[in-house]
Amino acid sequence: MTDAAALLAVAKEEARLGGSEGGVPIGAALFSVDGELLGRGHNRRVQDGDPSMHAETNAFRNAGRRPHYRDTIMVTTLSPCWYCSGLVRQFGISGVVIGEATTFSGGHDWLAEHGVAITLLDDAECVAMMRDFIERRPGIWYEDIGVPVRE
Amino acid sequence: MTDAAALLAVAKEEARLGGSEGGVPIGAALFSVDGELLGRGHNRRVQDGDPSMHAETNAFRNAGRRPHYRDTIMVTTLSPCWYCSGLVRQFGISGVVIGEATTFSGGHDWLAEHGVAITLLDDAECVAMMRDFIERRPGIWYEDIGVPVRE
Numbered sequence A, B: 001m002t003d004a005a006a007l008l009a010v011a012k013e014e015a016r017l018g019g020s021e022g023g024v025p026i027g028a029a030l031f032s033v034d035g036e037l038l039g040r041g042h043n044r045r046v047q048d049g050d051p052s053m054h055a056e057t058n059a060f061r062n063a064g065r066r067p068h069y070r071d072t073i074m075v076t077t078l079s080p081c082w083y084c085s086g087l088v089r090q091f092g093i094s095g096v097v098i099g100e101a102t103t104f105s106g107g108h109d110w111l112a113e114h115g116v117a118i119t120l121l122d123d124a125e126c127v128a129m130m131r132d133f134i135e136r137r138p139g140i141w142y143e144d145i146g147v148p149v150r151e
Helices: A004-020 A055-062 A082-091 A108-113 A124-136 A138-144 B004-020 B055-062 B082-091 B108-113 B124-136 B138-144
Strands: A027-032 A037-042 A072-076 A095-098 A117-120 B027-032 B037-042 B072-076 B095-098 B117-120
Touching: A004 A027, A004 A037, A004 A055, A004 A072, A004 A095, A004 A124, A027 A055, A037 A055, A055 A072, A055 A082, A072 A082, A082 A108, A082 B082, A095 A108, A108 A117, A124 A138, B004 B027, B004 B037, B004 B055, B004 B072, B004 B095, B004 B124, B027 B055, B037 B055, B055 B072, B055 B082, B072 B082, B082 B108, B095 B108, B108 B117, B124 B138
Parallel strands: A072 A095, A095 A117, B072 B095, B095 B117
Antiparallel strands: A027 A037, A027 A072, B027 B037, B027 B072
């Protein structure tokens, strides 16, 4: 398998791009197990007004149609939420490389229980991007994970 | 809660529309718990070349951004796959009305374990639409659920 940090670099570029557009700074990329980039993307809630475009889903979409995903790896800057974890499980994506699970923890333990190879990094830039965004735009962040904002 | 069969009728309209377009005949709709239609859609793999647009995701997308989903119900012609089940769990959608789980069974029991109100119907037209499609287009169907086709 290709070096996880090198794969994560592509997802981090996407996260920075999303942040520069005013969006939620989460990026992702789908690679083959041989390291070929198949699709990349970032959260597009703000940019497109589209709540379904979490980063992993956007990268999956941008990879286009494939007969199956057994030979692919999802790389994401943040622990995948249940929606994106369900994507990984349903499509049989074989591994997930995660930038950090400090600011949010989704379904990666559940994926591991179901045979998905999880590589959890602790990338300081990924943490910093999310901490900054959550502090500046808490309403958008909680909307992005479906959590009603406490009044 | 509004009558489940009446809600399902909207998802079935979407499934028929998707089938008439040459796509996978699965439809869905997001309603408020009061019965207001918030968004409707159908599987768009074939039509848009977009593997991320399962019916439930398409209905969710078409409902647009919402602060939260605690007061919503997802209606779908077919048991939601793990991807769409993850969507329901992450966004806290309170209930799912399902046309049938005979031709495919996804994550609805898991959702029930996590507090989602599941209404599982056994709608003959929903079953017939899927049986017919799977028989005619097995390759597209297995691609849609990420299952490598057996040679």
